[in-house]
Amino acid sequence: MYFAALLARTEDGWEASDTELDDVETLSDLTDLAREASVDEDTVLVYIEQEDAWFGVVRVDGEEDPRIYVSDASAAARSSYGEILLTDELLGREPGAEDEIAALEELVDLDVPEDGDPDDIQDGAGDPAVAAVPDLDPEPGPDAVPAGPLGELGLLADLGLSEKDLLTLRTDALVEIADALGASDVLETVR
Structure with missing residues (x-):
């Protein structure tokens, strides 16, 4: 409330x-x-x-x-x-940082192709969009509140x-x- x-x-x-x-x-x-x-x-x-x-x-x-x-x-x-x-x-963020965060979150939510090899996804081989996914480090980043x-x-x-x-x-x-x-x-x- x-x-x-x-x-x-x-x-x-x-x-x-x-x-x-x-x-x-x-x-x-x-x-x-x-x-x-x-x-x-x-x-x-x-x-x-x-x-x-x-x-x-x-x-x-x-x-x-x-x-x-x-x-x-x-x-x-x-x-x-x-x-x-x-x-x-x-x-203490650069203006527009939220837009960049949203774009990265969108990349993380990409669907894995049905014929995709999980090993290829982990090492970034194959699909260039998958290679662009940032490392999902549990440490808070510079944009954490x-x-x-x-x-x-x-x-x-x-x-x-x-x-x-x-x-x-x-x-x-x-x-x-x-x-x-x-x-x-x-x-x-x-x-």
Whole structure:
């Protein structure tokens, strides 16, 4: 189960609203959603949580690029909303790396010809497409998603939540984030 909320800073404090992410497919969509909630291009935090698995915070300040923190990248990678937050840049990948991974996975799934010799396939002899299949090494490659926290640890430091405190948050992190921001009362209205 997912929960998503927006916290928008205003002159009078924070405004909170829960939000549906049904129409959000990319980080750009999520950023646009945050900017729409912004008052005078002030800070907006988008909080996404998958119950007992991971949470993510996206901070949007005016027209600046969004800043992202994910509590457990490997858990988030298994989630459709988590995948939105795990950009190539955040993962330290070259843009388009996912396309290359998909192409390699497609090669791995090639059917073996009925008259194909298993020995030929293992040593790559014969079919040139089979020779192009990468070694399926169980070691994580450079495109593997790391377990644990990922992103900008200082994301909320100027708002009252230190890097150390952010790293210690686990389940129900939104309550603790709202406490640090002084937004607990407005958060209760959307929870």
